[in-house]
Each structure stands twice: as C-alpha cells, then as structure tokens.
Amino acid sequence: MAEHAAAPPPGGDSPDSPDRPANGTPTIEVTDVSKHFGGIAALDRVSLTLLAGEVHALVGENGAGKSTLIKIITGVHPPDGGSLRHRGAEVSFGGPRDAQAAGISTIYQELNLVPQMSVARNLFLGREPRGRLGLIDTAGMHRAARQVLGRYGVAVDVRRPLGELGLGVQQMVAMARAVATTGRGASVVVMDEPTSSLEPREVDRLAEVIDVLRADGVAVLYVSHRLDEVFRLAQRVTVLRDGRRVHTGPVAATDRLGLVAMMLGRRVDEVRAHGRTRFGEAHTGRAGEPVLRASGLTRRHALSGVDLEVHAGEVVGLAGLLGSGRSETARAVFGVDPLDSGSISVAGATARRWSPAAAIAAGIGLVSEDRKAEGIIADLSVRDNIVLAALPRLTRAGFVSDRRCDEVVEVFVRRLRIKIADPDQPVRDLSGGNQQKVLLARMLCLHPRVLLLDEPTRGIDVGAKAEIQALVDELAATGLGVVLISSELEEVVEGASRVLVLRDGRVVDVLTGDGIGEHQIMSAIAGASDEPGPAGDG
C-alpha cells in the first residue's frame, strides 16, 4: 500500500452513466434485494452498486430502508430475495463476521471499542503482534500503531487510553482499525452517520481520511442526513424512500432541492407555492403573549440557538430533515434531553429545573415519534395507558379512583374514536393508529396548554391519519397551542399556520401565511437556494 496518499482518486468523479461509471470496477453489487419484517417490506427490490474508489452517499428519511440495506451488505440480515455480489462473485454472508472476513467493514455511530485500553491496544485488539514466548510485543505494537495512524494524519500518543481522547480521534481509530488492520484490508467501508458527534474540524479530518481510502481503491458507503457532507464528499448518491430506491446518480448532476424533494417524495415541478388552507387563516391571530416561549435552545451536536414561540390556538410546524433539530427541539422543550443553554417559559413563567414531569405540570404535552420505545407500555391495558400521566389527578390519598379513571377513558375513547373491544385489553393488541390515539388521549386528558406532536401520523393507516390531522385543527380551535413535527411536507403545509424550517440544529427560515408551501420548505431545507452545488453555510 502507498506510504503517502495525496494521489487523485482513481475513479468515480465524473461517471457517465449513473449506475456504472466507465472507470470504476464494482466492489459490491446489490441486485433487487428485498427484506420483510413481519409482513412489512423494509426493502423492496433495491439495487445498489458500489465502485472501487468511490464515496457513495445513501440518503433517506426515517423508515426509508437505509439501515436495513446496510445490515444486508454487512451480513447482519440475510436478504429475502435478490442477490449480493462482492468483487464479482455471488456471496451470502452467514453473519457480520463473514462480511468482515470478506473485507466489508462498518463504522457505527456507537463505537465498539474499549475506552479503558490504549489507542494501540484498540487498534490491534485480537490481532496483537506477538513477540517471543507468545507475549504481546508492546513496543512493536506501538510502532505499528503510530505508523497506521500517521497515514491518516492522526498524531496522538498511542499509549494513552482511548477514552481520554476526543470523539473525533476515537472515530479515526475505529476507522483505522476497520480499514488498515484487518487481515486482507478492507475493500468496502460502510459509515453510518459518522459525523453525528463530530466537531467541524474533525469532519475536515474525516474528509481527509476518506480521500486516503479512495486513493487505496476502497469503496465507501456514506450514510448521512447532512446534505453538505453528501455534496462535499460523495461522487454518487442513492436515495431510498419507503423501502424503494428512488434515485441513483452522480452528485454533480443533482441539486440540493432535487435531492430533498426525492427524499420527501415530492417532485420539484409538481410542487408549487401552495395556497393557504382553511385553518391557517382562522388561527393566524397571534395577539397577546405566547403560551410557550423557548429561546436560545442549545445542546451540543443537536441544537444551536433555536427560538420557538407558540400562541394559544396556533399550530406551529417544525420542518426539516431527520436530525435537523426538529425532534430535538420538542424533546428539549419537554425536558427529555437536558439543554446546555436556553430558557423555556410557559405562560410567562420561566422554568428552572426542567424534566418531563415539570413540563407536564407546566402544561406541556408531548407525543413522541417513537411510539413503541417512548410511548406505550405494551403490557398495560388501554385504560392504564391513557390515565398514566394523569394519575396524580385521579388519585385521592394515594388511592386511584376507578370511577374517575373510567370517566376519563370513556370520554377520550369516544372523542378520539379509539377502536377497542374493552378498556382492559392490553394496548399491544391495538393497531398503530389506535395506539397513537391512546397516547394522544394520555396527553389530552391532562388538558395541556401546549401539545408537541412529533410525527403523529407516522406508520398508521390512512383513516386514522386523517382523523388525527382533523383533531389537530380541532384542538387548535379550542385554544390549544400545537407544535406539529412531520417529515411529510404536506402535513406541515396543510396543518400549520407558521412553519419553522430547521437545518443542522438551527432555524433557517420561518414561513407564515401565503409563504407556507412545500417548495419554500424544501428550498429552506436545501439551503435557501435552488441552485445546485454547495450553498455557503457551515
């Protein structure tokens, strides 16, 4: 292998056909691969070709199938159908070890290294150079470690415990380990959101390392929701949506707006400046004090200085791509994730110690985007799930009043049209839409002033979706302040009277009135410009 790597990348810069540039040899060929989980298609006949020496970006929103595709390439899941070829030969991996042995390395967001061990030990874990008597040749290992890291421009004391170093360096070590110290050397490196916890300077370093990899003829599959990086680092890009491939092509031939449109399932020419909808006009009167005022919300790697105001009767939409700060804002306001700085006040009163319990007490409700992990308690009954947050109000001297619980449950089951056989049936037996309504009921029976809805209609059937969308209008009409987060542009455009567009943890645009439209939102997400190429921010 080359000692120094300043050589231009061998291929992939200006491919003439989207699927196979003339000057690259395919390292991985995924052909018509499908994968189902419990009858639901996570991937539907997806094809992807990775060329030696190219950085191939893989983008898509939640549920697009990125993770599943990665897991198939790295041997975690076997595909249900289709074929996987590595260096021209058909392969079927029995597990991640097989894929690794074949030279396919993955670098996950969560590093799987041992923080207490030295950098060098981590680099060579399980493959330590042995000296006489079979003991570890420490000096030799340190020398080799310095040499390996030097290639990637990482100058650290390799004897120091890994955990004492910055996350960026740890990431480099993980990468160096994956690429340089595997027996045969990696031919494919999969990077899953590698920059999500990196500082800008560290991202630059990563870019240099990726250049070295390309020069070595490694194929890099780069998964990221940061468009800047896609345009900066990748030569080709594949867009997945709802388990299908919607686009593969050279990055240079794509503009940001087009990419965003594909990720969100819109066609640029179809999207015009949408007219305002019914409720938008009805509730634009924002007189008086806001019920919720959050200012300067800042949390490392998630939010930087987000301001959010919600008035009674107003639906504020938060739009942006995955990881842009839309959910992070809601979680910060509800006290789930601690803030580095910023203040939150409800109806004029500023909170000091903030937690979900405090947020609820102040009159804020949140329906999380992750219904299963953060919402329902699957084994408990519908009744217990609905009254969970309201328990203190339904309790006298420590004893729960069944009568009052039943009243609450009855009212909300009827009002939200939750389809259940019996309030005592476990909530796990309900459909997704009905589970979502149970969670809405859990928050609504607290009579909040502000309701934060994070992807309230994701993964539920069309009927329930329309009902929930109608409910949002209804609630706003009764004077509730609503924050609506959705990756479906249509939902935000139609539902919200004001839309904050977020990118990289910042509010980059605020749309009101006639200014709210899918096109405007996508332009803001893409970087305020319809022009292709980098849009100077960062």
Added chain:
Amino acid sequence: MADAVRAPAPRPRPAALRRLSDHGVHVAVAVLLVGNLLFTANFATLANLRLQLVQVVPIAIVALGMALVVATRGIDLSVGSVMALSAAVLPLYLGYGPGPAVVVALAVGGLVGLVNGVAVAVFGVQPIIATLALLVAGRALALVLADGRLVEIFDPTLGWIGNGSAAGVPVTLLVTGALGVVVAVLVRRAAFGRRVVAIGGNRTAATMAGLPVRRTLLAVYVLSGLLAAVAGVVNTARLGASDPSFVGLLIELSAITAVVIGGTPLAGGRVRVLGTLMGALLMQLITATIIQNDLPDSVARMVQAVIIVVAVFIQRERGGS
C-alpha cells in the same frame, strides 16, 4: 431499528400459554395438595398442614417485597442479609422492650433498602450489582454486630409472635396474610402500584409520562428491605434465637423463584401478589412431598430447579421484544 420495522404485527401469545403462566401455580399447588392428601401418609393431619404453612412464612414475606422489585425489572439479592441484620439487631435492643427492638430491626431493613434504592434509582447502578454488594456486606455486618454468635431470646411477646396463635391461627400466618393484603391493595388500588408496573413495563415511557420514577424505585427497594426485616424478626421469634450466620441464607433464591413461578415476569411490568404467595407455598409443598415420601432433600431441589426452568420458559414468550 428505526428503519427496519414500522408497525410489527402484534404476535398474540397463545392463549393456553398465557393461562398457564397466569394460573399454573394455582393448579400445581392444588395437584400437589390433593395428591399428598390422598397418597402421603400422615399428610392429612391438622398439625402437618399447619407446619407446612408456618414454614412458608419467611419466604412468603420476603417474596412479597421481591415481587414489587421484580415488577420494576429489578432484583433484590440483599434480602437474606437484611434478615440476618434484623435478627442481629433484635437482641441488642430487647432491653428497651420488644416494641422498640422490633422497630429498630425493621428500621435497619428499611435503611438497607434505602441504600439499595439510592444506588439503583439515583446512581443508576444495576440492581443485581447494587444488591449483591449488600448481600455480602449485610451479613458480614450482622455477624460483627452479633459477635458471630447465636443468641437465645427469652421474650414472651416475641415468643407469642413466633409460636403463638390467635383464634387457632398461628400469629406468623396472620402477619403474612395481613402483609399480603397490604401489598395487594398497594398494587391494585394505589397509584403506587400503577407506577411500579409502568416503570417495569417501559421506563422511558414512564419518565416521559411524568411519573416520579426515582421516588417510586426508592420506595420499592425500601419496602423490600422492610419486608425482609419483618421476615427476619418473625423467623427469629419462631426459633427463639437470633442466628445471623444462618437466618435467611439463600432465601433470595427461594423468593425469586416464588415470584417467577407465581407469574411475575423477570422482565417486569406485571406483578402477581396471590401468585407469589402460592409460588412460595408450591416450593414448600414440593419439599414436603419429597421428604415425607423418604426421598433425599437434594431431589426436592432438583425438582424445584426444573419448575423454575419451566416457569421461565412459559414466560419467555412475553419478555423483551
């Protein structure tokens, strides 16, 4: 994960398995009881039945607290050592009369529970580790307090608690029954019980519903400690001696077994109070059946082991996922 499955079809657990896990312990107790009454010599005497029940008492009381801990997805290994501590403290304060001595013994149990609770709820230590520390340290401290000796106790009040009867029913049984009712009411009627199962079922969701998760976990471990101390006092009163070396030895395993075969899953999120008591009784009946049929005690343990495996296997269906 987020990409993979959006709305996994709920896989309904076979109804038969669910019923077996819910009521299997009652069936098993009934079968053993009837079988013994019919076939085991001298089983069907009042004295023997009474003995069987009285012998279950310490495990049953400890298991009540354990059931609450397990329902939060935790475990309390320190209960045996808490029994030893309360037994060791009891004779030290008998000079002030049985009342104060019992109060101090219970307070020690509550204190150990508080330490467990702080470790688990505030510092986020894994329950098995936090309580393992006190399993070791607690008994050591008990031996230091008692100077490593068995102390005989001659106190009429304690004697009555341990061996007396009220209206023909052993006092220890009445104590167990009363505690069972209290815990059952706590679980079924009080907000506390709802919080316990909610935290065990989905801690993140419970936090995000604004439940006082820390406070609830603290209370659960304190209760477990208190109940273990009660068991220690009752056991000491029955023996008429404080024996910190052996009282409550390995009882954590019996209590966990009673909880699990009683239908409270180790994965948390559910609690069965009557099932727990029946689970304790079942273990006792297995031992009695085997001993009274002249089989070695080791056989009883093996049968118990098989039952644990079967109970966990039945519950496996609903754990995790």
